[in-house]
Amino acid sequence: MTIRTDNRLLDGAPMQALSCRQCGATVGVRKASWHQTSIQWDTESVNACLERRAAGPGGGPNGAAFTGCAALSDSIRQAVLDGAVTVPDAWTEDTDQ
Amino acid sequence: MGLTVRPRFTAPTLTNGDKCVLKGWIDVTAGEAGNDGVRAIEAEAVPTRFARGWHCLGLSKTFKDGEPHTVNAFGQKLVIFQSGDGRLNVLDAYCRHMGADLSQGTIKGDEIACPFHDWRWGGDGRCKKIPYSRRVPLRARTSAWTTMDQDGMLFVWNDPEGNPPPPDVTIPRIEGATSDEWTDWVWKEIVVNTNCREVVDNVVDMAHFFYVHYSFPTYFKNIFEGPVATQIMKGMGRPDMRPPAKDGEPQMRGNTSIASYHGPSFMIDDLTYHYDNMDLHSVLINAHYPIDANSFVLHSGIIVRRSDQLPAGAAEVMAGKLGDFILRGFDQDVQIWKHKTRIDNPLLCEEDGPVYQLRRWYEQFYVDVADVRPEMVERFEFELDTTRPIEVWQQEVEANLARRAAESRTP
Numbered sequence: 001m002t003i004r005t006d007n008r009l010l011d012g013a014p015m016q017a018l019s020c021r022q023c024g025a026t027v028g029v030r031k032a033s034w035h036q037t038s039i040q041w042d043t044e045s046v047n048a049c050l051e052r053r054a055a056g057p058g059g060g061p062n063g064a065a066f067t068g069c070a071a072l073s074d075s076i077r078q079a080v081l082d083g084a085v086t087v088p089d090a091w092t093e094d095t096d097q
Numbered sequence: 098m099g100l101t102v103r104p105r106f107t108a109p110t111l112t113n114g115d116k117c118v119l120k121g122w123i124d125v126t127a128g129e130a131g132n133d134g135v136r137a138i139e140a141e142a143v144p145t146r147f148a149r150g151w152h153c154l155g156l157s158k159t160f161k162d163g164e165p166h167t168v169n170a171f172g173q174k175l176v177i178f179q180s181g182d183g184r185l186n187v188l189d190a191y192c193r194h195m196g197a198d199l200s201q202g203t204i205k206g207d208e209i210a211c212p213f214h215d216w217r218w219g220g221d222g223r224c225k226k227i228p229y230s231r232r233v234p235l236r237a238r239t240s241a242w243t244t245m246d247q248d249g250m251l252f253v254w255n256d257p258e259g260n261p262p263p264p265d266v267t268i269p270r271i272e273g274a275t276s277d278e279w280t281d282w283v284w285k286e287i288v289v290n291t292n293c294r295e296v297v298d299n300v301v302d303m304a305h306f307f308y309v310h311y312s313f314p315t316y317f318k319n320i321f322e323g324p325v326a327t328q329i330m331k332g333m334g335r336p337d338m339r340p341p342a343k344d345g346e347p348q349m350r351g352n353t354s355i356a357s358y359h360g361p362s363f364m365i366d367d368l369t370y371h372y373d374n375m376d377l378h379s380v381l382i383n384a385h386y387p388i389d390a391n392s393f394v395l396h397s398g399i400i401v402r403r404s405d406q407l408p409a410g411a412a413e414v415m416a417g418k419l420g421d422f423i424l425r426g427f428d429q430d431v432q433i434w435k436h437k438t439r440i441d442n443p444l445l446c447e448e449d450g451p452v453y454q455l456r457r458w459y460e461q462f463y464v465d466v467a468d469v470r471p472e473m474v475e476r477f478e479f480e481l482d483t484t485r486p487i488e489v490w491q492q493e494v495e496a497n498l499a500r501r502a503a504e505s506r507t508p
Contacts, residue, residue: 001144001441001456001460002441003140003298003456003457003460003473004441004442004453004456005453005474006445006451006452006453006454007442007445007453008441008446008447009447012273013445032447032482033482033484034445034482035480035482035483035484036447036480036481036482037480038451038477038478038480039378039476039477039478039479040475040476041475041476041477041478042471042476043474043475045501046322046476048108048474060355060356060363060367061270061271061272061357061365061367061380062269062327062355062356062367064269064325065320065322065325065327065355065357066320066322067318067320067329068318068478069328074483082291088492091407095353096423097215
């Protein structure tokens with residue numbers, strides 16, 4: 001089956017490259033709003049992530065899943081505050097159409 | 098790619114002069130649809146191959162009654178039988194001799210005996226003996242599936258390329274399944290007449306949990322990595338859908354769920370219900386196997402952990418109730434699936450989950466191992482902004498409660 005592109009990537013905010021301030025791993029980040037975040041990793045960034053390496057498996061049958069990196073979240077938050085990662089303006093979204 | 102573009106035949110989209118005589122779908126191009134600006138629904142044909150991976154066929158004890166069992170899966174008819182050594186074996190059901198159905202036969206020692214001429218087939222797929230013949234002919238071999246009997250469930254490994262399961266592709270152990278601290282499995286299954294991609298889509302579909310299942314998600318995140326797709330969801334109760342607890346009964350406040358698909362078809366949900374006086378720990382299985390391209394068997398299994406507040410007996414009752422509750426949830430999904438169309442180009446808003454990225458992940462199971470591309474397995478995270486949904490759903494819940502209160506005042 002053809003792999004298709006998310007219509008929101010075509011019509012909305014793009015993925016932007018961002019380096020983690022902790023480990024330097026470069027990931028793709030997309031913010032549709034302050035509370036929404038998409039993060040695209042690759043093998044290199046996954047291997048570079050210190051938190052991931054340090055994380056032991058959590059409890060329960062799905063405990064092996066790494067739920068996320070706090071340092072990267074902080075880096076994204078800071079990048080949004082600095083304007084390095086842009087967040088669409090909620091007001092224009094609401095008044096669009 | 099044999100792309101089929103289908104316009105939606107709802108009356109308002111037809112332009113002047115169009116004859117509205119069409120029943121069901123016809124294949125036309127977007128241009129032929131003649132509705133500029135109308136978004137066409139696109140759908141390729143359903144895949145003709147079946148996903149590579151472990152598939153759960155049900156509780157293993159079901160197959161340990163001394164009888165062979167018929168299972169229709171992966172577009173074939175299979176026979177499942179327990180050999181004398183205790184192992185569960187899965188073979189193609191059709192005897193290579195004259196084509197009879199081995200699942201109508203008899204278990205004899207370690208072999209399944211064909212009902213037609215008593216040919217004996219072993220769990221490795223080889224014909225071991227033909228009682229009325231001196232010799233077994235060459236090439237007397239049928240297809241055999243690799244099986245795994247784990248935590249009370251029978252799994253088969255399906256691989257269109259015919260390779261054995263790699264050691265790192267596993268189903269995690271479920272501690273509670275073999276512990277006396279937990280109940281036994283409460284297991285249900287239904288047949289669903291649509292392609293199984295529909296059930297997998299649900300793992301990213303936050304909003305349907307409110308509208309279809311009457312739950313109230315407040316936090317929602319997906320993580321895809323390698324063969325695992327995870328959904329982390331927190332929710333609160335729906336007082337408009339669930340009557341308040343009676344005096345003395347605990348009131349449910351919310352739930353925390355960590356659900357992962359381990360491969361294409363087997364989801365384990367580590368699910369905790371929060372009550373005002375206790376946490377109820379459960380593990381929920383949501384698994385399926387394809388019967389063919391347009392139907393699948395959907396399983397649910399649940400176990401509940403016993404506790405001081407939920408001793409033996411009460412825990413079993415609770416597991417039974419939850420099992421019924423989940424089955425109702427399946428029925429709610431089925432009502433949607435029965436009437437919907439397949440759609441490869443869903444039109445998503447920002448408060449929807451990562452449907453496209455999920456399908457990119459899912460595609461890894463439908464291509465040869467050599468064709469799995471990095472983008473299908475690389476880690477992807479998506480945290481949904483629930484601010485707006487919570488706001489709107491709160492209002493809807495309150496409106497429902499107010500309406501009900503008004504109705505009860507005016508008999």
